[in-house]
Amino acid sequence: MFHLMLAACLANDPTTCAERLLPAADSADREECQRRAEPIARDWLARHPRLKGGEARCVPTEDLPALAMQEIAGDLFFHQGAVDQLSRQNQGRIANLSFIVGDTVAVIDAGGSRAEGEALYAAIRKVTDKPISHLILTHMHPDHILGAEVFAEAGARIVASSRLPEAVARRADGWMISIPNQIGHLAFLGTQIAPVDQQLTAAMVIPLGPTELTVTPEPSGHTDNDLIVQDSESGALFTGDLVFRGLTPSLDGSLKGWLDWIAAGPPEPAPALIVPGHGPIAENWDEAVAPQQQYLQALRDTTRKAVANGMPLSQAIPAIVNMMKPWSEGWADFAATTARNAATAYSQIEWE
Known part of the structure; x- marks a missing residue:
């Protein structure tokens, strides 16, 4: 199979460019892909007005950059x-x-x-x-x-x-x-x-x-x-x-x-x-689910404690993050995400 790759650049920054893969042009052979390339690229660019198009080429499947699966x-x-x-x-x-x-x-x-x-x-x-x-x-x-x-x-x-x-x-x-x-x-x-x-x-x-x-x-x-x-x-x-x-x-x-x-x-x-x-x-x-369940239960319980103690949201967020530290091991981006979670949990638990 052959696939259409279209060079595209940001219209407001022509130095920011990359090839985009347009699946609508997939074809059994290179000649068919090339024949279909111009109208498909034109239509695609019309739907992406922030981009300017450049060279189009047809490549075999084995040449496509792909995620590791x-x-x-x-x-x-x-x-x-x-x-x-x-x-x-x-x-x-x-x-x-x-x-x-x-x-x-x-x-x-x-x-x-x-x-x-x-x-x-x-x-x-x-x-x-x-x-x-x-x-x-x-x-x-x-x-x-x-x-x-x-x-x-x-x-x-x-x-x-x-x-x-x-x-x-x-x-x-x-x-x-x-x-x-x-x-x-x-x-x-x-x-x-x-x-x-x-x-x-x-x-x-x-x-x-x-x-x-x-x-x-x-x-x-x-x-x-x-x-x-x-x-x-x-x-x-x-x-x-x-x-x-x-x-x-x-x-x-x-x-x-x-x-x-x-x-x-x-x-x-x-x-x-x-x-x-x-x-x-x-x-x-x-x-x-066990580690996540423990984290969410701790979030619920520490937020309830902050609400019960009458803390306003501005004080509750850092207090909840601090109280949650025993559950931080093994979690990437713990402090920042827990601060956001604390704000959301507070808004729900204060009305329990």
Whole structure:
């Protein structure tokens, strides 16, 4: 297979340039790719008015830069993101990303930029040329969704919680300013937010031939728009950011709801492995959630103590972070994330 790579530069900074992969031009041979290149590049640039286009070339699959993937079960592939917050060093590539190959391909989360979405797409194409039928977004956060446009261009149907589009819309303008400054304008070049095609209010099943995926919206926990995905063939459970391992959990939903979700245990049948939103895969439920459960329980209890002592928010945040220090071991970015969590938890617990 051959793929169209288009040189593109920021219109307001012609020194910031990168090649962008345009999946709509994928072709069986170089000549067909070259024939399709001009109209596809022209249309793509029209949808990306902040960019100016340059040279286009067609390259074979083996020449595409791709994410490193691990096959964790038959036809199930996993990429572990950096266990860190967004930075120029990691280029925003901090979320775990996966894909499952059946009669078609289903992708779970798309990465934190157009560039990462392209690298994930390239990794898929190095495994199979089967069509990509679905992209499942586990929740709204930008490190999981900003690569989605690549898969929309490849023909995938984007599936997410019905609450995700509104949550993204409230934050999108801010992300388009803040994230390039965090990860670098070059790493962010060409990134746009893709619309959701299928908004879920109840569980749905995606048949892939030898396996099927059950996609289930969850009540408010990490966010108010979390999904989990169960793969029938491998027994894998993809939790998105309802499970953090190594990176301090971030609270952007309901603290009580998140703890209730953990306490309820995994869906049946019991998962054979658990793929979190951040950090390494776990082999059982307790391994996956016990440290996070302890952290969230401590956040609840220390916040209750601060509220009971009549502390205003400005005093409560540093006090909660200090009281939480016994639970800091093993969590990256503990102090900064816990301070943000304390503010969110305080706003919920003061009205208990």
